[in-house]
Amino acid sequence: MAALVGMLTAGLGCSGDLPDVSDVEKLRVLAVCADPPELSDPGESTLRALVAGETGDVVYHWELCLLGGDPTMGFECRDEDARIDLGSAVEPTVPIPDLDPILAAAEAAGYTIDIEDGVDVQVKVTVTDGSDIRAEAIKQLRISRKSDQNSNPALTGLDVDGVDWPADQGIVVRLGQEVTLLPHADEARLQRYDDQGVEVQEEALYSWFAETGSFQKDRSSGEFPDNTWVAPTRDELDDRVPPFEIGLWLVLRDRRGGCDWTQRRIRVVEGLPQAGAPAP
Structure with missing residues (x-):
C-alpha cells in the first residue's frame, strides 16, 4: 500500500559493504510521513521527512509524480506531464488535483486504474547536507474516494x-x-x-x-x-x-x-x- 525506499548516493562510487539497516553512519532519510496519508482528489497533504546523520544544514528538494510505477524501481514517472516540482520547503504541501483527466489519459494508454478503491502517487525527497553525500527516499501517497480513509498512527x-x-x-x-x-x-x-x-x-x-x-x-x-x-x-x-x-x-x-x-x-x-x- 505504501512504501519507502531509502537510497544513499556518494559522489565517488559506492561501497560493497552494506551497513546494518539500523545503523545511522551518514546522511539518511529514515522515514517520510504524509498528513493525511490517504486523501480524496482534489485535496492536499503535508509531507515531512525524518533526516538523520547530517553533518551540516539540510537542504530538501521534493517531487511528485501522479502516475508513478513500482517504488522499489525508483522514481519513475509514466508521463512527464504528471511530474510536479514541489520545491525545497522543509514540510511542503502536496496539491492533488482532480485526477479524472489524468486517469482518462492513462486508460487511453492501456493502464486500468480504479480510483474508487485507491491509487498510489509517488513523492520523492532528496536531501543534502553540504557534503558529497545525498540521500533520497520515495513515499507512496494513497489517493482514494473511500469514506474510511486511513490516518496516521501516533x-x-x-x-x-x-x-x-x-x-x-x-x-x-x-x-x-x-x-x-x-x-x-x-x-x-x-x-x-x-x-x-x-x-x-x-x-x-x-x-x-x-x-x-x-x-x-x-x-x-x-x-x-x-x-x-x-x-x-x-x-x-x-x-x-x-x-x-x-x-x-x-x-x-x-x-x-x-x-x-x-x-x-x-x-x-x-x-x-x-x-x-x-x-x-
Missing part, C-alpha cells in the same frame, strides 16, 4: 528499563551496557478497516535506528514491540572517545502508509554509578 511514549523516557530528556549509559526499550502507540489511532471483506485492525510496526551500538532486532511489532539496545564496547569504537552523545530514532508505521516517529539522545560514558540515569 506514538505516545517510550520506556527505558521500565521507566518513562521523555523526549526532551537524554539518558546516560556506560560502554557495553544493555537497555530495554518499550514503545507505546495510541491504540485508538490503530484503525479497523476492510481487507478483502474481512474487518481487521492495523498493527503497529516499529523500526529502530541509532548512530552506534546495536539493536537486538531492526524491527518489532505485535505482541513483542520491545527491543534491546546495546551500547558499543571500547573495542567497537572508531574515533569516538567517551563521553559522547548519540541519537536514537524510532519510526512507527501501520502498514497502510501511515507513520509517526520520535527521537532520543544518549550519552555514552566509561562507567556509570546508576544505569539509565538521566543525562546532565
